[in-house]
Amino acid sequence: MNESSKFGFDLFSRLPVFEKMLFENPNGPFLEIGCGKLPFLPDYLSLLGPVECIDFSENAIEFCKKHYKEGTYSKTDILDFKVINTYAMVMDAHLLHCLDSLESYKLALLNIKRCLKPGGLFLLETMTSHTQMAFELNLNYEPSNFKLYKGDRVSRLVLPSIVIEELILEAGLRIEFFKVEDGLRMIPHDNREESIPEDPQVLRLIASRPKGH
Ligand SMILES: C[S@@+](CC[C@H](N)C(=O)[O-])C[C@H]1O[C@@H](n2cnc3c(N)ncnc32)[C@H](O)[C@@H]1O
Secondary structure, three states: OOOOOOOOOHHHHHHHHHHHHHHHOOOOOEEEEEOOOOOOOHHHHHHHOOOOOOOOHHHHHHHHHHHHOOOOEEOHHHOOOOOOOHHHHEEEEOOOHHOOOOOHHHHHHHHHHEEEEEEEEEEEEEEOOOOOOOOOOOOEEEEOOOEEEEOOOOEEOOHHHHHHHHHHHHHHOOOEEEEEEEEEEEEOEEEEOOOOOOOOOOEEEEEOOOOOO
16 A cells, blocks of 8 residues: 555545545535645545545645545644534544644644544544564664654654554543554555555544543
8 A cells, every 4th residue: 555545435434434424524624634635536526525624735735626626725733723623523544643643743743633523533544663664775664663764854654553552542532443454564655666565554544532521
């Protein structure tokens, strides 16, 4: 899997918690964060209807607009996203692991939780570390802070799944579904087409904003 592959949407859309959310909120609204250059899988979009998309990259938005004309777009940094109690569902395919620190990760999760309606869902597909992980020579992984460096720059945060679980719970979200996809690997950069066993694993999760919180 490369970073442009989309969610295990088929898997998510068949889960009872997802079906219930959609039944209760047929009109959403739905938000994708870090929409990037590619639109959702068409099958999935037809389940949802129009999706609002944010990304802090103008280029990514312009590109995405061409593929997914029904969406609405805004150039926004998730770290500055201050909407509250609005969305029935927020989706992230691969933004969170692009943040450069745990502090940013926590802030992003807080903003995601706050923008959900009580009972709303957060769907996440992200990379996660494993013991056999290894990287190309121009990348350097620092296990003490989970940062994958390219030169001096933090290129990815590759967190152990247990840390992701803790951060989700710490943000006040409830975990509804949590699966490390054993056989799947995610390429941690743009320069290779095929994944290798040493690449990070793929974690898929659904969390909800508890009602009354
Ligand atoms: C690895 S790409 C994934 C793109 C797309 N979701 C996909 O799966 O193909 C990560 C995207 O998140 C965006 N992004 C990274 N940090 C962001 C932030 N703080 N706020 C908003 N967007 C961000 C990047 O511009 C990029 O488009």
